[in-house]
Amino acid sequence: MAITLYWAGGSPFAWRVHLALEHKQLTYESQLLHFDKQEHQSPQMLKLNPRGLLPVLKDDDYVVFESLAVLYYLDRKYPEYPIFGSSPEEAGVIMRVICEFQAYAEPAIQKITRGVFADKVAGNVDDLTDAMHVVGREARTIEGRLSKAQWIVGTQYSAVDMVIFPWIQLLRRALGKNSAAELGARFLPMETNYPALARWVLRIEALPGYARTYPPHWQMN
Numbered sequence: 001m002a003i004t005l006y007w008a009g010g011s012p013f014a015w016r017v018h019l020a021l022e023h024k025q026l027t028y029e030s031q032l033l034h035f036d037k038q039e040h041q042s043p044q045m046l047k048l049n050p051r052g053l054l055p056v057l058k059d060d061d062y063v064v065f066e067s068l069a070v071l072y073y074l075d076r077k078y079p080e081y082p083i084f085g086s087s088p089e090e091a092g093v094i095m096r097v098i099c100e101f102q103a104y105a106e107p108a109i110q111k112i113t114r115g116v117f118a119d120k121v122a123g124n125v126d127d128l129t130d131a132m133h134v135v136g137r138e139a140r141t142i143e144g145r146l147s148k149a150q151w152i153v154g155t156q157y158s159a160v161d162m163v164i165f166p167w168i169q170l171l172r173r174a175l176g177k178n179s180a181a182e183l184g185a186r187f188l189p190m191e192t193n194y195p196a197l198a199r200w201v202l203r204i205e206a207l208p209g210y211a212r213t214y215p216p217h218w219q220m221n
């Protein structure tokens, strides 16, 4: 077995795969690519994923992309430290909560983070405020789950935690910018507004191997 993960720092899709590899204690080669140098669009990468998107995972000769498919592959191929639960019922709930998050929360978070990082808050306040309402509603549901348990579904850290966590980190980073102060006023500080979610973030940050998944350029600022 020789696993290679092609990823980019700060990509929430790549981050979830990184968290899964660490949780499963797999040995893998980490290939950090840089979007600003268009490394994800090189002929070699386009051969692996014609869409030119990251993450891509290669395991010997097998190539898989689309982050959720990668998580699923890893769990089927390396069942130790399962990430899709310990029963069909639990797997169903994990997948359901992932699907709900991807359908309802992810587009809103993406809109907000893109707007903030592109410095386009001022021109899009109404749109971004609407997106924040959606995020608030979804975050309250997750807060409800985490106020009764340590992990989002079941009693173990699972794929649903790995899917949602990077988006929360990205959102916090975006809302922490001065230009987003008003937009983020009901979300930050998370310790006050979403205390169970804040404790869950700390729990994941304390996991072994977490530092290897952390976006390298975030360490600088």
Ligand SMILES: N[C@@H](CCC(=O)N[C@@H](CS)C(=O)NCC(=O)O)C(=O)O
Residues within 6 Å of the ligand: 008, 010, 011, 012, 013, 014, 035, 040, 052, 053, 054, 055, 065, 066, 067, 068
């Ligand atoms: N649905 C894909 C989304 C992957 C994706 O959008 N990746 C972004 C990084 S967050 C990317 O590679 N963007 C490069 C580009 O758009 O050129 C997945 O789950 O893997």
